[in-house]
Amino acid sequence: MTLDWERWYREGVTYRQLDEPVLDDLLSTITDKRGDKIRTALDVGCGAGELAGQLSRRGIATTGIDGSTAAIVRAQANTAHITLEHRPTFLVADINDLANNPTVTRYDTIWNKLVIAFIEERQRFFRSLGAHMNEYGWCVTISPVLTDDNRELVTPKLKAISVDRKSLLTDLHQVFATTITWRLADMRDHGSLGIFVSGERRT
């Protein structure tokens, strides 16, 4: 399938968003493990900016990056009502090339939602996210995951943005094997979405 994000975003494509209570629970889990307030977030492949908006409204200074200009135009429009102080910042950039982007600094949390299916070199990608995390930083990967019989995935659209749970876990563990402190700390399902929370505990 040729990926035509520009056209899809211009035509108004939308993706499943995290329910507010699920996000609140995730944030409190991370805050507990981190032992400190979450102050900053980077949302890679932010699309139309819904998650970035949810994080910003909770007082987390958030930057969203997406390769699609049409997505970022929508993200800016979708968050224009948020007070300037809490409004996310957005930029158009390739998330496979964060190291060469001087605007991308370090963050307490890095989020990738419905994005990992489009990343070819996943281990390299996770390592690059690790390089942009603060000490005691946390990475949240959210993706539809294929079960052995694909039963949970009823729509072709969902299947197109899915990854195999086992291979994703293998990639994550390969990355963790080369870092001293970064570990998978929480894994949960939210409908057909798998949520993988990895990071560095303070204790």
Ligand SMILES: C[S@@+](CC[C@H](N)C(=O)[O-])C[C@H]1O[C@@H](n2cnc3c(N)ncnc32)[C@H](O)[C@@H]1O
């Ligand atoms: C399925 S959408 C998910 C969007 C958003 N995270 C959400 O959950 O609504 C995947 C997004 O990843 C972005 N993307 C894919 N590969 C990318 C890359 N190499 N650099 C930047 N963005 C990319 C696409 O432009 C698209 O907005």
